Amino acid sequence: MDRKVLESILPKVEKPARYIGGEPNMVRKPVDVPIRFLFAFPDVYEVGMSHLGTTILYHLTNEREDTYAERTYAPFKDMQDCMKEAGIPLYSLETYTPAAEFDIIGFNLSYEMCYTTVLAMLELAGLPKLASQRDGLPLVIAGGACTYNAEPLADFIDLFIIGEGEEVNMELLDLYKAHKEKGFEKKAFLEEAAQIPGVYVPSLYTITYCADGRVASIDGPQMPIRKRYVKDLDASYYPEKFMVPFLRPVHDRAVLEIFRGCTRGCRFCQAGFIYRPVRERKQETLFRQADCILKDTGYEEISLLSLSSGDYSTIEELSIGLIEKYEKDHVSVSLPSLRIDSFDKEYAKRMQGARKSSYTFAPEAGTQRLRDVINKNITEEDIMRGVRYAFESGASSIKLYFMIGLPTETYADLDGIVDLVKKIRGVFFSLPKEQRSGALSIHVSTSSFVPKPFTPFQWEKQDTMDELHAKQEYLREQLKMRGVRYNWHEAQLSYLEAVFARGDRRLGKVLLYAQENGAMFDSWQDYFQNEFWTDAFLRAGIDPEFYIYRERDVDEILPWDHIDCYVKKSYLVRELKRAREAVCTPDCREGCTGCGLGGRCFEK
CATH class of the missing domain: 3.30.750.210 (Transcription Regulator spoIIAA)
Known part of the structure; x- marks a missing residue:
C-alpha cells in the first residue's frame, strides 16, 4: 500500500490517530514469518483498544516465533469515504499491510449489532463476504460471546471459536502451519479443524426447518461442539x-x-x-x-x-x-x-479515600418479587445499606441500572423502581448537611430485556416495541425529581439484538441486504437507520417477530442446540420453572x- 496516499488523506478525517498505529508497546516483528494473523475488531479504535480479550490474544499470538499478529479496526464513515476514493483497502496498523494479504483474519463478536460492520470490513478488504465464495486465503474466523449462537453469521465465517481462545487459538495455528507447509487446501483444513474441541465449522453442518419456520434438525460431524475454557x-x-x-x-x-x-x-x-x-x-x-x-x-x-x-x-x-x-x-x-450486597461501610470509606466520587449499582428490578424471578438474590435492605454506606463515605453521585420488559413484569414493578429512587434520595437528605459531599446526583438507566441463548429465559418472548416505549415514557414522567436523571436504551436496537441473539441461518440474507443498504455501526445511535433493516427483512421475506415475540416450547430444537457450554438444558428448564414461581436458587458458592x-x- 502506498503510505504517501494514506498520509495525504489523514488530515481530512476527524481522528487520524485511529489509523496510524505505532503505539507504545505495539509489537514489531519481521513480516517474513510463516503466518500473518490480523485481529479485526468491528468497531472504532477507541472501543477495540479497550477490549481485554483481543489484547490478551494479540500479545499471546505474538509470543509465537512463527506468527505475526497485527490489528485493524473499523474505519469510521469519514475515513471509509476517503479510503474508497483513494483506492485504499482495509489495512493493518502495524505494517499497513492490506487485510486481504493475511493468512487469517479473526473477528471479535461481542455484540450482535456489530454484524453488519463485520460484513462492511470484509468489503473494505476487497474480499467476498460469503464464505462459499472465498476459495483460498485469508481464512475468516471469529470468536467472542456471540459465537454461542453463531448461526446468523454462518454464511460469512469459515470457522468459529466457541469459548475462551488462549489454548484453542494456538492449536488452530499449529494445524494451519502444518497445512500451509504441505500446500493449503481450504476444505481439507476446515474438516480437520472441526475436530479440534471448541471449533465450529458451519459449512459442515446441515440445518433443516419445519413448515412453520422452527428448526427441524441439526446434523454435523461433531455433536455437540463443547466450549473451551x-x-x-x-x-x-x-x-x-x-x-x-x-x-x-x-x-x-x-x-x-x-x-x-x-x-x-x-x-x-x-x-x-x-x-x-x-x-x-x-x-x-x-x-x-x-x-x-x-x-x-x-x-x-x-x-x-x-x-x-x-x-x-x-x-x-x-x-x-x-x-x-x-x-x-x-x-x-x-x-x-x-454488587451492592458485597459493599460494606469500611470498604466504602477506603474506596472513597482513593478518589472514588461515585458508585454504580445494578438492582435490575424495582420489587423483591421481580428480583426473585430473575434470581438477583439481593433485598431492598441490601440496596439501602449499600447506598447509605456510599453516601456516608462522601459520595454524592449514584448510578442505578435496571431492566424493563423482564418476564412477568407489571407496572407495579416499574413503580417499584420509582419508589426505590425516592428512598435513595431520602437516605441522602437524611444525612446531616456537613456529611453530604456536593449536590445529589442519581443517574437511573434502563435497558430492555433481551432473551439470550443459554439462559433460563432463552424460551421467553420479548416485550413489543410499543410496550417498551410506553414503559420508558412512564418512567420518564415518574422520575422527574430534583437530582435524578433518567435515560434508556433504544427499543429498536434491543428489538434487533433479540432477533439476532435467537436467530438462525436464514437471517444471513437479512444481514447481507442491510449492509448493502448501508447499515454499519448499528450500535451507534447517530448512525443507526431503521429503514435499512425494514427493507432488508422485506427483501429476505423474513418476519423478525417470529424470532422475538414468540414464547418457545422447552422441547423445541433451538438454533444453537449443537453448542454445549456445559450447563445442562434440563437445568435451564428447571430454573425457568423456578423463575415463574419467583423462587430463588442460591449462589453456587453455597453448594452445587x-x-x-x-x-x-x-x-x-
Whole structure:
C-alpha cells in the first residue's frame, strides 16, 4: 500500500490517530514469518483498544516465533469515504499491510449489532463476504460471546471459536502451519479443524426447518461442539505490556482480570452461564501484573475486572492492598462490577479515600418479587445499606441500572423502581448537611430485556416495541425529581439484538441486504437507520417477530442446540420453572446447584 496516499488523506478525517498505529508497546516483528494473523475488531479504535480479550490474544499470538499478529479496526464513515476514493483497502496498523494479504483474519463478536460492520470490513478488504465464495486465503474466523449462537453469521465465517481462545487459538495455528507447509487446501483444513474441541465449522453442518419456520434438525460431524475454557487461570497467559493508545479509549486504565465466571445465577445474564466455572487469580499474581502494567503504561487507575468483582474471595484484602501500595504514586483502584450486597461501610470509606466520587449499582428490578424471578438474590435492605454506606463515605453521585420488559413484569414493578429512587434520595437528605459531599446526583438507566441463548429465559418472548416505549415514557414522567436523571436504551436496537441473539441461518440474507443498504455501526445511535433493516427483512421475506415475540416450547430444537457450554438444558428448564414461581436458587458458592459442571462452578 502506498503510505504517501494514506498520509495525504489523514488530515481530512476527524481522528487520524485511529489509523496510524505505532503505539507504545505495539509489537514489531519481521513480516517474513510463516503466518500473518490480523485481529479485526468491528468497531472504532477507541472501543477495540479497550477490549481485554483481543489484547490478551494479540500479545499471546505474538509470543509465537512463527506468527505475526497485527490489528485493524473499523474505519469510521469519514475515513471509509476517503479510503474508497483513494483506492485504499482495509489495512493493518502495524505494517499497513492490506487485510486481504493475511493468512487469517479473526473477528471479535461481542455484540450482535456489530454484524453488519463485520460484513462492511470484509468489503473494505476487497474480499467476498460469503464464505462459499472465498476459495483460498485469508481464512475468516471469529470468536467472542456471540459465537454461542453463531448461526446468523454462518454464511460469512469459515470457522468459529466457541469459548475462551488462549489454548484453542494456538492449536488452530499449529494445524494451519502444518497445512500451509504441505500446500493449503481450504476444505481439507476446515474438516480437520472441526475436530479440534471448541471449533465450529458451519459449512459442515446441515440445518433443516419445519413448515412453520422452527428448526427441524441439526446434523454435523461433531455433536455437540463443547466450549473451551482455561482451567487454571492463574497459570494462563496475561500480557504484562499493554499498548498505550494514542486516543483516549473507552476504558482508559490498567486492567487486572481477577477472575472469570460467576456463581450468582442471574437468570437473564448470558455471561453468568457461558463463562462458568469461576476461576480466580492469586493475589501475588495480580500484584506482580499490576507492577508490570503500571511501569510500562503510566496509567493512574487500576480496574479490577470480572463479572462480579465483589465476589473475589479476598476482594477487600486485594483492593485495599493495591490502594495502599500505589497511593503514593496517586494511582486509584476501581471495581466496575461491584454488587451492592458485597459493599460494606469500611470498604466504602477506603474506596472513597482513593478518589472514588461515585458508585454504580445494578438492582435490575424495582420489587423483591421481580428480583426473585430473575434470581438477583439481593433485598431492598441490601440496596439501602449499600447506598447509605456510599453516601456516608462522601459520595454524592449514584448510578442505578435496571431492566424493563423482564418476564412477568407489571407496572407495579416499574413503580417499584420509582419508589426505590425516592428512598435513595431520602437516605441522602437524611444525612446531616456537613456529611453530604456536593449536590445529589442519581443517574437511573434502563435497558430492555433481551432473551439470550443459554439462559433460563432463552424460551421467553420479548416485550413489543410499543410496550417498551410506553414503559420508558412512564418512567420518564415518574422520575422527574430534583437530582435524578433518567435515560434508556433504544427499543429498536434491543428489538434487533433479540432477533439476532435467537436467530438462525436464514437471517444471513437479512444481514447481507442491510449492509448493502448501508447499515454499519448499528450500535451507534447517530448512525443507526431503521429503514435499512425494514427493507432488508422485506427483501429476505423474513418476519423478525417470529424470532422475538414468540414464547418457545422447552422441547423445541433451538438454533444453537449443537453448542454445549456445559450447563445442562434440563437445568435451564428447571430454573425457568423456578423463575415463574419467583423462587430463588442460591449462589453456587453455597453448594452445587446441579448446573452440569459437576461441582466445578467455583474453582480457586
